[in-house]
Amino acid sequence: MADFRLSAIDQQILDKVIEVGNSTTAHTRYYEDHEHETPPARLEGERGFEEVFPLFGQRQPDDTPMMTFMMAVSIARGSTSGVVRGLGLAMPSGRASGLGNAALQSAGTAEQKTKWGNLFLSMSITEPGAGSDTKAIQTTARLDGEEWVLNGDKIFVTDGVKCDGAIVWATIDKSAGRAGIKSFLVLRDAPGFELVRQEKKLGIRASDTAAYAFRDCRIPRDSLLGGDETVPKGGGSASYKGVMKTFNMTRPAVASGGVAKAKGALEFAKAALAEEGVTVDWDKSFNQRSAVEQKLIEMEADTEAATLSVLHAAWLSDTRQPNNLESSVCKAKGGEVCRTIPQAAMELLGGMSVSHDHLVEKYLRDGRISDIYEGTGQIQRLIIAREILGYSSEELT
Amino acid sequence: MITFALSEEQTMIRESLQGFAAEVLAPRARAIDEAGEMPAEVIQAGWDFGLIAASIPEAYGGGGGDRSCMTNAVVLEALGGGCASQAVAIMAPGQFVSALIDFGTEEQKAEHLPRFAGPTPVAAGLALQESQFGFAAEAQRTTATRKGNGWVLNGEKRLIPLGDQADHFLVLARDPDGDGLGAVSAFIVPRDAAGLTVTAESGSQGLKPVPKARITLNAVELPGSARLGGDAGIDAGRLVNQARIGAAAVAVGLCRQATDYALPYAKERVAFGEPIGKKQSIAFMLADMHIECETMRWMVWKAASLLEHNDPGAARASVLAQDYVRRKAIKIADDALQIFGGHGFIRDLPLEMWLRNARTLTVLDGPVSV
Numbered sequence: 001m002a003d004f005r006l007s008a009i010d011q012q013i014l015d016k017v018i019e020v021g022n023s024t025t026a027h028t029r030y031y032e033d034h035e036h037e038t039p040p041a042r043l044e045g046e047r048g049f050e051e052v053f054p055l056f057g058q059r060q061p062d063d064t065p066m067m068t069f070m071m072a073v074s075i076a077r078g079s080t081s082g083v084v085r086g087l088g089l090a091m092p093s094g095r096a097s098g099l100g101n102a103a104l105q106s107a108g109t110a111e112q113k114t115k116w117g118n119l120f121l122s123m124s125i126t127e128p129g130a131g132s133d134t135k136a137i138q139t140t141a142r143l144d145g146e147e148w149v150l151n152g153d154k155i156f157v158t159d160g161v162k163c164d165g166a167i168v169w170a171t172i173d174k175s176a177g178r179a180g181i182k183s184f185l186v187l188r189d190a191p192g193f194e195l196v197r198q199e200k201k202l203g204i205r206a207s208d209t210a211a212y213a214f215r216d217c218r219i220p221r222d223s224l225l226g227g228d229e230t231v232p233k234g235g236g237s238a239s240y241k242g243v244m245k246t247f248n249m250t251r252p253a254v255a256s257g258g259v260a261k262a263k264g265a266l267e268f269a270k271a272a273l274a275e276e277g278v279t280v281d282w283d284k285s286f287n288q289r290s291a292v293e294q295k296l297i298e299m300e301a302d303t304e305a306a307t308l309s310v311l312h313a314a315w316l317s318d319t320r321q322p323n324n325l326e327s328s329v330c331k332a333k334g335g336e337v338c339r340t341i342p343q344a345a346m347e348l349l350g351g352m353s354v355s356h357d358h359l360v361e362k363y364l365r366d367g368r369i370s371d372i373y374e375g376t377g378q379i380q381r382l383i384i385a386r387e388i389l390g391y392s393s394e395e396l397t
Numbered sequence: 398m399i400t401f402a403l404s405e406e407q408t409m410i411r412e413s414l415q416g417f418a419a420e421v422l423a424p425r426a427r428a429i430d431e432a433g434e435m436p437a438e439v440i441q442a443g444w445d446f447g448l449i450a451a452s453i454p455e456a457y458g459g460g461g462g463d464r465s466c467m468t469n470a471v472v473l474e475a476l477g478g479g480c481a482s483q484a485v486a487i488m489a490p491g492q493f494v495s496a497l498i499d500f501g502t503e504e505q506k507a508e509h510l511p512r513f514a515g516p517t518p519v520a521a522g523l524a525l526q527e528s529q530f531g532f533a534a535e536a537q538r539t540t541a542t543r544k545g546n547g548w549v550l551n552g553e554k555r556l557i558p559l560g561d562q563a564d565h566f567l568v569l570a571r572d573p574d575g576d577g578l579g580a581v582s583a584f585i586v587p588r589d590a591a592g593l594t595v596t597a598e599s600g601s602q603g604l605k606p607v608p609k610a611r612i613t614l615n616a617v618e619l620p621g622s623a624r625l626g627g628d629a630g631i632d633a634g635r636l637v638n639q640a641r642i643g644a645a646a647v648a649v650g651l652c653r654q655a656t657d658y659a660l661p662y663a664k665e666r667v668a669f670g671e672p673i674g675k676k677q678s679i680a681f682m683l684a685d686m687h688i689e690c691e692t693m694r695w696m697v698w699k700a701a702s703l704l705e706h707n708d709p710g711a712a713r714a715s716v717l718a719q720d721y722v723r724r725k726a727i728k729i730a731d732d733a734l735q736i737f738g739g740h741g742f743i744r745d746l747p748l749e750m751w752l753r754n755a756r757t758l759t760v761l762d763g764p765v766s767v
Contacts, residue, residue, distance in 0.1 A: 329687070
């Protein structure tokens with residue numbers, strides 16, 4: 001029967017994640033100030049997820065299902081005042097936990113998975129002229145003998161600097177629209193593959209973001225993910241759908257990152273206001289609360305609702321149920337609270353909240369991206385609206 | 398363990414009540430609302446499901462099933478998806494029964510529970526709301542004062558569901574010398590108690606056909622045994638939160654119903670050469686309605702589940718769910734009406750009724766409980 005309580009060991013794991021995360025607070029600004037470095041694996045004295053990982057061995061078969069629990073872990077981790085690195089080790093795909101790895105696992109052939117499974121792979125879709133509207137991408141791939149030749153520009157490639165290679169979307173037939181789009185695995189040392197620059201961002205500065213140029217970039221023929229070189233008539237290609245499928249599990253994960261920043265800002269505000277003597281009394285009715293108490297409750301309710309939507313989408317995946325719609329629901333909620341909650345936290349705390357003395361301003365800057373990448377809130381609403389109205393992507397644009 | 402799975406039994410109850418709500422409750426909702434009266438056969442049809450008797454222990458003639466807040470949340474959402482007013486009329490006696498199961502002494506259970514286990518509907522109501530604006534359960538004005546071994550109650554209670562026929566009221570009252578919810582007790586007050594006056598309410602915006610009564614308690618003297626739970630009393634916070642989440646669960650059902658009603662209309666209604674559902678301004682409203690129907694449900698489920706387990710986090714979860722549903726449900730009902738434009742304002746369609754019901758369910762501390 002529906003239950004929302006964590007087992008003792010799961011609670012212990014979340015507590016440990018938060019303890020480790022908060023212990024690294026002193027390092028938090030380092031990552032801000034060294035944006036153009038690829039950070040070292042670990043800073044001096046920095047604790048990491050390896051302290052948490054052994055506890056997973058004590059989990060019982062009837063504990064919260066794994067993906068669902070990992071969403072709770074992700075939210076706890078991202079809400080801390082520091083960083084908890086090394087989480088990738090706990091993920092099923094091991095070290096190779098890039099977004100591109102999810103695509104490889106979802107759409108690659110068995111041979112491709114064996115060959116590239118241990119590489120760290122980024123995902124390279126967005127172009128200067130094509131963001132959410134991915135079918136508008138202009139990068140081309142042309143078969144020349146036993147090689148594909150790629151030409152085009154890509155931007156906003158997460159981990160694009162530190163990755164071993166990228167899954168690159170390119171069209172093999174522009175006239176075919178979406179059906180012509182295929183994904184290719186391009187290693188960083190491929191001839192004609194250039195790292196143009198590393199972006200400077202509002203937040204998430206420890207995560208590098210790259211721009212790529214492909215100029216007659218030549219890659220082996222078997223680099224096409226899934227291996228299907230045909231362009232189906234009148235419909236999306238299996239390859240495109242295969243890649244889109246990867247977002248079913250990545251959207252909840254990205255949403256969890258947004259919820260985490262909302263939760264972090266909320267917890268900061270609650271602790272800070274408690275020091276000023278303002279706390280929420282759960283026994284008080286609506287009419288008996290101050291405006292600040294009511295605002296805190298609304299923030300907490302919004303954060304909780306977003307959390308539950310993420311857990312629900314992941315739980316569907318854990319229990320082998322379709323979660324395409326629910327992934328968009330949780331991504332929309334995660335995207336909403338990553339904006340509204342840190343903004344509201346600063347509003348409640350007033351002028352000093354902008355100071356670098358405190359981390360609350362950082363939650364706003366780091367969280368903001370969650371309503372943009374992996375599909376903006378507007379794109380999620382478009383997906384949801386199409387689904388519930390029964391419209392195709394051509395009918396509702 | 399976190400899971401969103403319903404038990405097999407809950408799934409069955411949910412499916413059968415969703416069918417009942419769609420086929421029986423929804424089609425006559427408008428006529429009942431217009432008439433402003435609740436037909437006896439509605440209450441009988443609901444009673445026949447045995448929803449209230451199911452959780453009464455076998456010793457008192459009931460079904461002996463679990464007393465489950467989660468199951469009640471599922472039941473209320475399913476019924477609320479057909480007609481909130483009928484859902485409330487069917488489930489209101491459950492407030493009295495659940496409170497007795499949760500907090501009653503053996504003697505109180507033996508005296509009152511058996512009559513709710515029979516085939517004939519029995520009306521009983523929770524008397525919580527009071528006349529003052531900004532009513533707060535912890536700051537209520539009805540008082541219970543010790544007199545010898547008994548109690549004297551003074552005050553006024555409003556909008557008591559099924560109060561027209563209730564043979565007993567469960568009256569919440571405060572120790573005048575105490576503070577907050579800890580000072581609130583519940584008293585089983587028979588309708589014929591000396592000093593108790595029952596009058597019909599003037600009418601209400603929403604849940605209009607649910608009979609509602611106002612009772613005044615003028616030095617009503619009760620024996621010591623009338624206090625629910627005896628010397629132990631009750632956890633008033635838990636009881637009030639069960640009522641808040643009960644109303645929220647009905648509201649979730651109502652919102653799903655309103656959203657599902659607006660979707661086909663948005664595909665049919667043409668403006669400027671295409672269905673309004675193809676315009677993002679409308680499509681995004683519908684998407685948001687869907688999003689919040691889903692998240693409201695998880696908020697309500699979590700609160701109901703924690704209340705069921707008497708978890709330390711139950712009060713927090715209840716406040717959060719109530720707050721969330723208060724904000725989102727009214728918006729969904731309101732947006733559904735907006736999508737229908739002028740037609741939503743006309744009483745031929747259910748939109749305006751749903752708006753009235755949504756507002757009522759989100760400002761009145763529950764006329765039903767989980």
